[in-house]
Amino acid sequence: MVIGRFPVGKLLIFAMKRVSKPFGDLLMWMGKHHPFIRHYVIIPPAQLYNTFEVRSKLRMLRLKQPRRIPRLSPPIATRLGADMLSEVFVFCIGLGLIYYEISKTYTKNQKKDQEIEDQKRALDERVDCIGADVERQQKDINWIRAALNDFEK
Template sequence: MSSFPVIKLFSLFVKQISKPIAGYIKRRSKDNYWVRTYICIPPAQLYHRYDVRLRLWISGSTKGKKIQPLEEQQAINEGADLLGEMFVLSVACGLIGMEYYRQAWNAAIKEEQQDTSLTRLTKDMRKLRLMLNEQSDDIDELVRLIEVLSEKPLGVQKVVTIPNR
């Protein structure tokens, strides 16, 4: 019987809610001077430089080209988009981490239960071996008493005991 997948529904909810939150972060980052200047524009310019360099390298014309920086508004938009995408990515990575931790926790619990069960079964086997050896000794003693009382051997074979493993 499986339980209702509350954790999976929660993670789906968080993923769905992270997209509108990322949109809100984009809109707010365009309005805030400090975020716009120090968080949005520098990564956008860096991203633009590496993107242009990669495109030039792929086309084979990397020599003598100076890369023009993005205009401020375009850099703000790119930076805000990068910030929003980083938020969505960090939420997804957090959910993956939580799922990994949950599965590791469940595996550890299952392994502990199996170890407990194995220990219990081993103890039960030892008890049964001990009982078998005691009963075998009792049977041997009874056969010996019957032979003594009847003064003639009955021809009963000795019961073999199982050695401890």
């Protein structure tokens, strides 16, 4: 695994797991003391996960699919739901950090591209000025040549 070579990465992953622990404990406490949160926030994802897990395992074993999957008991579903939501919390933090880094890189690249465009525009203006100077000098040379031709005649 690549992360094993980077101790800082291991440290960050460990810190993220440590941050999710209090959040999971808070969800467990809320699941025990607030029936609304338990029944509408914590238990439904756990029951859905259980249904998908059982069906996928039976499908992998090529066994007959039951019509009804037995539901988890409330304490087990509460624990599983709290663990899942705490992992989702960590995942969202990770996504937020990735989004922040990408947006920072994007703005940095935009700034660099804008500087390059400004430099190109400045160079184009200088080339246009030089072109105008060359045309003016060419007219002066032609005028001097015409004057010399008139003077020689």
